[in-house]
Amino acid sequence: MNRWWPLLPISVMAAVPIWVAPSAPVVALEAVACLFCALGVFRRRVGPVTAGGCIAMIGYTFAVWSTNHAVDVIGAAIFGLALLFVLDVSEFARRFHGAQIANDVMRAQTNYWLGRAALVAGAIAVLTLGGSAVAAIVPGSGRAVIAGLGAVIAFAGALYGGIVRRPS
């Protein structure tokens, strides 16, 4: 895989916060994030890419916090997907650097990434609709509790599914 490919999701990742709030601090934070990600891509290190993702998320947080608009689900979904693609593509390029990759492997991997993006978009839509329904039913004080519980359960589930689980 060409090492320039990860630059596409990196640029999307940096563009979303700037599009939300085109202020100097956001631009500076996203520029630093891009630099870290590019460093990780070209030096084939996961650490700088992760650090770049964290900085980009700080920039996105600052952007949504400073604008104080209504919740932008589509922008957040694009930002999250871009982050995931930055990690995936840069890691794919890193781990198979110098290897001869069969064409069917490349094709199947691209299909997998696109299919997963579609699934994630669907999941976000379902979650948004579910959240709207819950917001209509549950009173204001209970929403924060449900949101917090959902976040903790999602994080724990992701950790268990991705890292902790061992073969039976």
Added chain:
Amino acid sequence: MIPRATPLAFAAATLIAWALLLGLVTDRAELFVAAVPLAAGLLGVGPRTRAPRFELRQELSADRLAEGDRVVVSVHVAASDPAPMIEILVALPPLIEIAAGSNRVVLAVGPGTEESWSFAVLCPARGRFDLGTVYLRVWDRSGMAVSESRQASAQPISVYPYAAPIRHVPRPARTQLSFGNYVSPLLGEGIEPGEIRPFLPGDRTRRINWRVSLRRQQLYVTQFHEERNADVVLLLDALSDSGAAPYSTLDASVRAAAALAGAYLARKDRVGFVEFGGFLRWINPATGQRQGAALVESLLPAATHFSYVVPQLDRLPARVLPPQALVIALSPLLDRRFVTALIDLAARGFDVVVLAVSPIEATRLVLGGSLLDDVACRLWAMEWQTKLDGLRRQGLAIVEWHPGTPLDAVLAPIARSRPRPVARR
């Protein structure tokens, strides 16, 4: 093979945690939404009940080749479980280079199917190598989990030294009793005419020289010289080496030894071999194709080994160094112990020819090529020449060989005429 989480999984977990923390601190729902794709990526790890089962088979196009030859390695992977992404790395020993293709591939193997790939490697240096170690990584499609294993099945290849054909070789001063290509001073059955003497009872009538007999009015017979072979012992200096493989002085010496062994065996001589290094190794002199194969096999592992023991040639069995053998020493003449052994051999009456392999060029190849290196090499070359002149004055017959020049051209002058050496200790 136990699947384990990859750095990508930890990176995704870090970003999820960071997004949730920032979302809680700023009370913005966008950050929770942004964490959803990452959580989905982490949850996308396939079932980790067990790694897919597959069988790996490796084939080599040849297992015996000469320096500079190529060998094609074919790897076949057959899986009984679906393996969406198998990364296979065939470990290459040092000195083996990729000539075509890649020794690391990523394949997808379906259940009950077999995938194959080939690549060619170049073997520029002599030696025995094993291409049977294969490292495997079975990746999850999400890239968040991987299982690793290593398979080792012996796939040895032997890379023999390149033996350049040579026509001119130093002629042995003494011959042996068996039939060969050299005209012996002894008279007997042969085709080379020698002296003419009066006929004696018992002489064969076909030997009568009629022209001389008619002129002298008395029967005369022509005597013939016998054609005999010789014993040649190749003495390889493995005490010192200069430069890096495959262009080191030891490699050049081994190539020269292989070429000389082939040339002398083609002349029906008995050829033996002694490796004079950290320990002594030898092969008794013999003739024939089998001896040629044995000599090349014994040249293959020649290397320098450090030892506190000073090797001594007088401890060799007498049949390894026959008294009238021609000893051809191949050495860069860097180690004093080898030079002393050569002078001792010559003083004991052996017919010794030294093929002095120049260490300057081999060393220059591994140096940077700066002005200082150049001056140092030139000074070293002068010092080496002085050493050779000193050894010549001590009575050793020395042929100077710079490995860039053809060996045949270097040996041609000494093959035509060689002064009888008399060594002084």
